[in-house]
Amino acid sequence: MLTKEQIAKRIAKEVKNGQYINLGIGIPTLVANYIPKDLDVVLQSENGLLGIGPFPTADKVDPDLINAGKQTITMVPGSALFNSAESFAMIRGGHVHLTILGAMEVSENGDIANWKIPGKMVKGMGGAMDLVASAKNIIVAMQHCSKDGQSKLLPECSLPITGIRCVKKIVSDLAVLEVSPEGGFILKERAPGVSVEEIQAKTGGKLIIEGEIPEMTFE
């Protein structure tokens, strides 16, 4: 089973040179740490910045410079600042190449639920609905099962959904899976030491297994 850092590390392999990328809160934020240094990519913060840099040193903290998770950040050379309407114009207009975000559930047709649990305090969807409705390529970082062992990869989402037919790929602690355009999770890679049988047992939706499934690598 992968740690959160390993999930982030595996997702970083999906990043291509020249991409503009939006990273969600949580594991997706960690992906930034593992993007190969020889790739030129630009990270978007949907509150109005292209070009997120590392967290600041204590003496460089600026309350007027935060990311969408409200953390203090820095800017890399060549950054651009803009307002929220412009930021979502970029997202809605398909200019962001890759969106990486977390999920509570994903269905076998690519629906995602990640904003609301009935009966619990609802904090809001933030920018998630705009992102999943518009991004060309959406990768989900998530645990394969809930804490009580229920699969989070399902035939249909049981929770209120955030967007329909949008998830392209999932990297969980157990596997890398692609969502088939015809429906179903296509198993692409296993986490080191995790068997196809275990993944099958822990996947609620239709799992598609074609040929030998390799263990994932991180280089």
Added chain:
Amino acid sequence: MLTKEQIAKRIAKEVKNGQYINLGIGIPTLVANYIPKDLDVVLQSENGLLGIGPFPTADKVDPDLINAGKQTITMVPGSALFNSAESFAMIRGGHVHLTILGAMEVSENGDIANWKIPGKMVKGMGGAMDLVASAKNIIVAMQHCSKDGQSKLLPECSLPITGIRCVKKIVSDLAVLEVSPEGGFILKERAPGVSVEEIQAKTGGKLIIEGEIPEMTFE
């Protein structure tokens, strides 16, 4: 009968302190010359400027600074530059207080025609349709009659219209008239030496004459 300069001068009396104003090409542009110096107003150029100043001296001509009539201009202190979408957001959003433009015809319910003559080369409406559809207060500067003596204030426009029920006031070479919300041109002022009878004879649409009609003054 008023000269073009006198029409502009009379319209300048309609300007109120604190207004943002869009001036069309032709007579409306001349209005700027007669706005009392003690009024603080801001002139908009719909190609992206608030704060049009006087024409430049020869040594200050800048090809990157023109008005909507493509004339070289200057900026007053406190100007702001913006793009065309923002410019028409201002216009459409009702932020411009006063629009002054020319017309070929105005109907007694306030329709305006000023962009197209069938059979003649059509150059386009430019920003006129946006302006007349959105401005709160539209004043038309025009000749009362065409060159062959036909009234341009009509029961209905005969030319393709630019906007409906939008003109509030007309300053022609003969008179100042308001468009009644119930339809009809309310005669408010006569040009010096012009009789009510002459205005009546030269107005194709319904003319409303209430009480004594004063001659206009220019101070």
Added chain:
Amino acid sequence: MINKTVKNAMEAVADIPGNCMLMMGGFGLSGIPENCIQALLAKNISGLTIVSNNAGVDDFGIGLLLKKRMVKKMISSYVGENAEFERQLLSGELEVDLIPQGTLAERVRAGGAGIPAFFTPAGVGTEVAEGKEIREFEGKLYLMERWLRADFSIVKAWKGDTSGNLIFKGTARNFNPMMAAAGKICIAEVEELVQPGELDPNQIHTPGIYVQRIFQGENYEKRIEQRTVTQ
């Protein structure tokens, strides 16, 4: 140039009545109109509907207005980072209308730009789409969203001139420019108020036409929610 200067926050918000619709700029606690929030707190009004991306924290920002029970309804994309908010919501004292962040930004932009409705893909197939018109354009589904406008909008800028031109700083810009345009009356508080001509016309983020009142604020705390540093 038209002079829009008012003396201070108290004068700026003096005529804001209860039960009105108010927009407030900011993302989290960044770029919020701190001075006007304090001035509103000193007024005896309630029943406000506030459009703001977030709702502050317990003891700062809009959280202060919530605590004083001045707010009837929040229109936001992400809220509930304070306990009082949650208590009022669960007890039914407070209404919340949750809107996708991009839709919120665009609805406010549409309000200022005179566009009564537009189509967006955000929320199609979700409960956000309930009761809304769905339409297909070029093979993709979109839902129709309406503009948002307010009686007053309150924004916070970095620099401004007396005619209302504004420049924001960093990510404190966020929702402020759209809200400036969508309020019938826009109040701008700035860290530095200058004379017309001191700001470069080419660098203005919000042209003065959108701003009706402006003043130089004071004692900005600029509280940080998530101070995150590297070694």
Added chain:
Amino acid sequence: MINKTVKNAMEAVADIPGNCMLMMGGFGLSGIPENCIQALLAKNISGLTIVSNNAGVDDFGIGLLLKKRMVKKMISSYVGENAEFERQLLSGELEVDLIPQGTLAERVRAGGAGIPAFFTPAGVGTEVAEGKEIREFEGKLYLMERWLRADFSIVKAWKGDTSGNLIFKGTARNFNPMMAAAGKICIAEVEELVQPGELDPNQIHTPGIYVQRIFQGENYEKRIEQRTVTQ
């Protein structure tokens, strides 16, 4: 930062095919991509549909492309300030789609912003409204307009960096920023090309995400249509 530099205008427009949809920034002759227009002239293509507020003059700007019969259709708000344009239009060689200027700007903005349709009051009751959906919002009539997008957009900026961030100057900004965002491939020519970090992130008019190719142009003529001076 991603480097989007190409050598020159010829390289930038090399793969623009005939019969494609092209957007070109500028208002009158101000802010037009002079270098790319020259490079297009050197190509053997025709059947172009060009979205541009105006159509140049006989011997400058888009007028040059018209004279070489490269243009099938213009989508503009105001045209015909040149004789060749009028001749082609009257003879039926050239199509023209005339659009209110604000609607044109907003349709292009919508194209870049992923908004397939919106409502505007401009043109209600006129021939512009023919065939379009009319709807009433809050007592006023509006018509529905669709987005405009293009295969290529070509813009001209004052300064730019190699990652595509752009700053425009004066009223030469006009349609350029919206068109940058609405082209599948956006080509930017700039008067001064600098390295990332040399432009203030707070002063960028067009973020680099919208720009795919950039180069420093040369020999800008910046012709003036109406030189108007005061004594």
